Amino acid sequence: METTSLIGTKNKKGQVITDVRHMMFEAPRTPSFYTGSEVIKEAIRRANVDVMIAYPITPQSEAAALIGELFAEGYIKEYFRGESEFAVMSQCAGAAFGGARVFTTTAGPGTMRAMENFPMWAGARLPIQMIVTCRGINSPLSIQPDTLEISYLIQTGMLVWHAETAQDFYDWILKGYMVSEEPDVHLPLALCCDGFFVTHTKDVVNLTPADMCLPPYDPYRSPVPCMDMECPPVRMMRDPFVMKSNYISYATHASWQQEVWAAVERSRKHTIAWLDGLIETENTDADILIVSSGTAVSQGREAIRLLADEGIRVGLVKIKTIRPWPWQEIREATKNAKHIIVPEFNVAGWLAREIKASIPDSDRVVAAPHVCGGMTMPPEIIVSEIKNVLGMRDHALAGRGS
Amino acid sequence: MSQYRVLPGPEHFLPPAAASMGIRLPNPGEGHINGVIVPEEQAYEEAARQFLMAKVPTIFPGPLVLWAWNEKAAKKATAIKHLYETLKECVTPQQQAMLIPMPDYRPKYPKINPEVEINPNHPNLTIWHNKIDCCMFVGVHCHQANLSLKIIRGGTSCYTIAMCAQAGHEDAMLSFRDASVEKIMKLAEWVRKLKGSVTVSQFVSKSGSSN
Numbered sequence: 001m002e003t004t005s006l007i008g009t010k011n012k013k014g015q016v017i018t019d020v021r022h023m024m025f026e027a028p029r030t031p032s033f034y035t036g037s038e039v040i041k042e043a044i045r046r047a048n049v050d051v052m053i054a055y056p057i058t059p060q061s062e063a064a065a066l067i068g069e070l071f072a073e074g075y076i077k078e079y080f081r082g083e084s085e086f087a088v089m090s091q092c093a094g095a096a097f098g099g100a101r102v103f104t105t106t107a108g109p110g111t112m113r114a115m116e117n118f119p120m121w122a123g124a125r126l127p128i129q130m131i132v133t134c135r136g137i138n139s140p141l142s143i144q145p146d147t148l149e150i151s152y153l154i155q156t157g158m159l160v161w162h163a164e165t166a167q168d169f170y171d172w173i174l175k176g177y178m179v180s181e182e183p184d185v186h187l188p189l190a191l192c193c194d195g196f197f198v199t200h201t202k203d204v205v206n207l208t209p210a211d212m213c214l215p216p217y218d219p220y221r222s223p224v225p226c227m228d229m230e231c232p233p234v235r236m237m238r239d240p241f242v243m244k245s246n247y248i249s250y251a252t253h254a255s256w257q258q259e260v261w262a263a264v265e266r267s268r269k270h271t272i273a274w275l276d277g278l279i280e281t282e283n284t285d286a287d288i289l290i291v292s293s294g295t296a297v298s299q300g301r302e303a304i305r306l307l308a309d310e311g312i313r314v315g316l317v318k319i320k321t322i323r324p325w326p327w328q329e330i331r332e333a334t335k336n337a338k339h340i341i342v343p344e345f346n347v348a349g350w351l352a353r354e355i356k357a358s359i360p361d362s363d364r365v366v367a368a369p370h371v372c373g374g375m376t377m378p379p380e381i382i383v384s385e386i387k388n389v390l391g392m393r394d395h396a397l398a399g400r401g402s
Numbered sequence: 403m404s405q406y407r408v409l410p411g412p413e414h415f416l417p418p419a420a421a422s423m424g425i426r427l428p429n430p431g432e433g434h435i436n437g438v439i440v441p442e443e444q445a446y447e448e449a450a451r452q453f454l455m456a457k458v459p460t461i462f463p464g465p466l467v468l469w470a471w472n473e474k475a476a477k478k479a480t481a482i483k484h485l486y487e488t489l490k491e492c493v494t495p496q497q498q499a500m501l502i503p504m505p506d507y508r509p510k511y512p513k514i515n516p517e518v519e520i521n522p523n524h525p526n527l528t529i530w531h532n533k534i535d536c537c538m539f540v541g542v543h544c545h546q547a548n549l550s551l552k553i554i555r556g557g558t559s560c561y562t563i564a565m566c567a568q569a570g571h572e573d574a575m576l577s578f579r580d581a582s583v584e585k586i587m588k589l590a591e592w593v594r595k596l597k598g599s600v601t602v603s604q605f606v607s608k609s610g611s612s613n
Contacts, residue, residue, distance in 0.1 A: 125545055183544055183568035184427055221568060223544035225465070231507040249509075252523040254416050255552045259545055262419035266427060266569075 006215055011048065013074055015213040020178055023214070024171065024274075029206035036199035039166045040105070040131060041066035042207055043173035044076070048214045050100035051078040055088045058143045059195040060105040060133040067103070085110035089117035089130075096126035099219030099226045101177065104128065107195055108135035111149045115156075121188040122157030122260050124233035125224050127180040127217070128188040129173065130158075133195040134294075134345075136373055144374020145194045147294060150322060151350035157260040159189040159267055160323040161275075162293040166203045168320075169193055175274040177214060183221045185267040187260070192322075194295040194345055223263075268324045278326035281333050283315035288386055289337040291317040291330065291355060296343040296377060303382035314341075314386060319351070327358035339389045340365045343382050347372040408437040408575050410559045417556040419548070420572040427570045428579055435576050442578065449538070449576050450592035452561050453489060454600040456536030460500040461486055462520050466567065467541030468503055474583075475541075481586035482540055488590040492597040502528060504539075507546050522546040526557045535603065539574070540565040540581065548573045565589070 006017045018027070023046075034042065040063040044052070052071065054064035071079035078095070082088035085106055096102045106114060111132055121128055136142030137149050153160050159180055163169045172191055180189040193199065219226040224233055271278060282304075290300035297318045304314045317333045319326060334340055334355075342352040342365060352367030359365070366389055369381045387394035404424025411417065421427075425437040433445030440448075453459040463482050470476040482501075489499040504520045514521050516531035522542070529537070537560055539547045544566065551562050551573035563578075564571035565586060570579035578585060 184570075186545075223548075223568075224546070225507070225543055228506075232509070248524045251416070251553060251556070252509075252549065255549050255556075258416075258419040258422065258552065259548045262421035262548065262573075265419075265421040269426065 011213060011216075015046070015211050017048070017215050018212040020174070020214055023208050023212045024175060027208050027212060029208060031204050032207050033202055034166065034205050035062075035202050036166045036169055036193065037062040037066055039170045039205050040173065040199075041070060042205075042210075043170045044103060045070055045210060046208060046213045047103070047174055047177060048101065048216050049076050049103045050217070051092075051095040052076050052103045053080055053082050053088050053091045053095070054105050055082050055085050055110065057085065057107050057110040059135060059199045060107045060110075060131060063131065063133070063199065064105050067105075085114040086117065089114040089121070092128050092130075093117060093121060093124065093126055096121075096128050097124070097227050099217070101181075101217035102126075102128040103131075105131040105133065107133045108137045108143070108146075108149060112137050112152065115152060118153065118156035118158055118188070118190070123256065125186045125222065125260070125263070126188055127177070127186050129176055129180065130188065130190050131173070132190050132192040133199045134192055135195040142373050143195075145196050145295075146346055146372050146374065147192070147194060147344065148346040148348060148350075148372070150192055151346070151348055153190045153192070154322050154350075157187065157257075157264065158323065159185075159187050159264065159271075159321070161189065161191050161321050162319065163191065163193045163198065164294055164297045164318060166198055166205045169198060170205050170207065172275070174208075174214060177217070178274055179267055179270045181217055181221075182267070182270050183223055185263050185270060186223050187263050187267065192294070197295045264324050271321055271324060275320055277329065278319070278321045278324065279329045279333060280318040280320065281316065283313065284317065284333045285336055286313045286315035287336075287338045288312075288314045288341065288389070289317055289334055289339070290314060290341045290343065290382065291319065291334065292343050293319040293322065293351060294345065296345055299377045299379050300343060300382060302379035303386070306379055306383050307386060312386070312390070322351075322354070325354060325358070330355060330358050331360075334359055334364075337364060339386070341382065341385055341389070342367055343377060343385075344370050345372060345377065346370065404437065406437060408555070408572065410561050410575060411555045412557050412559060413555050415556070417552060419552060425572040427572055428577065430580060433576065433578050434570065434572065437572060445576055445578055446589055446592045447596070449563050449578075449589055450596045451600055452536050452563065452576065453538075453593055454492060454596055455603045456497065456561065457602060458498050458500060458532060458534045458536070459489055459493065460502055460532070460534045460537045461489075462502055462504050462537055462539050462542070464504045464539065464542030464546070465506055466543065468505055477583045478541065478581075478586065481583045481590075485586055485590040485593070488593050492593050494602060497602060500532060500534070502532070504542055507543070520550075522550040525550040525554050529554060529558045529560050534560055536561040536563070538563040538565055539571070540586070541567075544568055544571070547571055
């Protein structure tokens with residue numbers, strides 16, 4: 001049965017399977033005061049998810065546990081805890097190969113432990129959605145916010161989106177399935193947020209009606225056969241062409257990899273339509289721009305307000321998707337900027353590197369301020385960085401340890 | 403808009419995916435020719451012209467239409483057979499219309515029999531062996547079709563057409579989207595309409611196919 005023919009019918013919980021454009025853009029919204037974890041639960045309640053598998057790791061454990069309540073209430077068909085993150089992601093693959101809509105959550109070292117699975121998901125064209133509540137990954141141990149793990153995810157072939165707020169999170173979980181399940185895309189989505197800042201703080205989030213839900217996933221639109229043990233990709237582990245040492249096998253594998261990245265490119269059209277663009281901008285005619293993603297954008301907004309009080313005008317570029325990477329949009333938005341400030345919650349500065357690789361005159365990019373290991377990013381250190389760039393002495397905070 | 407054009411090859415040792423070169427898929431009601439979005443009607447005419455110009459116009463039906471897994475698939479298979487019969491009727495005695503199935507995607511070792519099938523992992527073997535200079539993919543899962551189309555573009559000069567049931571294929575030189583029984587029948591109508599008005603290509607390239 002085609003998915004479109006199910007619109008207007010009810011699922012077993014009595015939710016009406018709704019045209020997603022109506023549900024997301026026209027249906028009435030109810031303001032609700034929730035933590036980010038509770039918001040994940042509420043989005044999944046409406047997402048017609050078949051299978052959820054997770055393993056506890058801070059700060060995603062609360063969301064995973066809350067979704068267990070949805071299972072108990074009958075909103076999810078299958079739910080269990082894997083033996084480890086690696087097992088979870090492998091089990092997610094199995095469920096997706098079988099034609100299920102799959103959801104999981106992880107964080108930090110869990111993401112790293114499961115990493116082998118992510119290029120496999122992308123290569124097998126499995127549209128699994130994974131929430132990544134980013135936290136520190138390195139020793140010494142930190143459970144606090146840190147976005148370093150995103151830099152590992154962006155080369156896997158997965159779609160990678162970076163939410164700023166709980167509202168982003170709510171909307172993007174639902175819209176994310178619409179993008180990643182398109183047959184010309186059909187890739188896994190890592191929907192990232194900055195752990196604790198988003199998951200454990202309360203915010204007002206406008207929710208769609210609880211009696212509406214997404215149409216079910218239709219595995220027959222998949223670009224690869226669903227659970228065919230004789231053919232790649234399921235057959236990959238048994239007698240794969242990649243195990244043969246000849247030109248044809250190598251060329252096939254190369255073409256296969258290209259196709260995964262082509263699918264990331266194809267996701268642009270759908271993502272722009274659902275997210276209203278890959279970036280969001282304010283005052284891009286200003287000489288100074290803050291360009292960032294995640295909650296660093298929120299801190300940037302506050303820094304812009306503080307600087308405006310002193311008569312310094314600064315614009316903003318919020319990057320919503322890291323894959324697909326909005327390089328054309330960033331080039332256009334930053335074409336007039338003399339200084340591009342990139343605040344980040346990680347030690348490596350991966351976002352600044354991506355931006356530098358995308359624009360002319362990349363020495364305009366100031367890869368700072370960076371905080372990591374759970375430190376907060378007071379807006380004053382962004383202000384301080386901008387004043388340094390402008391040659392103004394500022395003693396508010398020692399953002400660079402100077 | 404991208405300056406890249408999806409043209410018959412041989413293009414490169416490892417040609418890029420057209421999507422990575424900025425080629426975008428058509429919206430409903432549109433097709434693409436060489437990566438340029440066109441009205442669907444124009445795509446029918448050009449596809450029919452390419453079929454009739456070719457020395458060995460060939461249809462590659464895939465598993466989605468070879469097996470009667472639902473009623474729609476069976477009807478599409480009948481329409482594809484009709485298109486093939488129409489092609490045979492409309493080509494000159496110097497041309498040879500063919501229908502070669504892609505029954506599955508299993509890698510075929512030690513060697514495929516290129517006279518009876520095509521495989522997405524090494525489609526060029528079938529193209530070269532049969533000197534196919536224009537082919538149409540239909541009923542092939544999208545990932546496997548793109549894999550094949552890219553390899554064909556890399557190593558042969560065969561003109562590729564995709565009759566895709568989903569969003570289309572930018573790795574083909576010409577693509578339809580939302581393929582249906584009606585669209586396949588309409589392409590057959592266009593072939594009949596252009597019969598006798600198209601000159602057969604005389605050029606034969608070293609890669610075994612002409613264009």
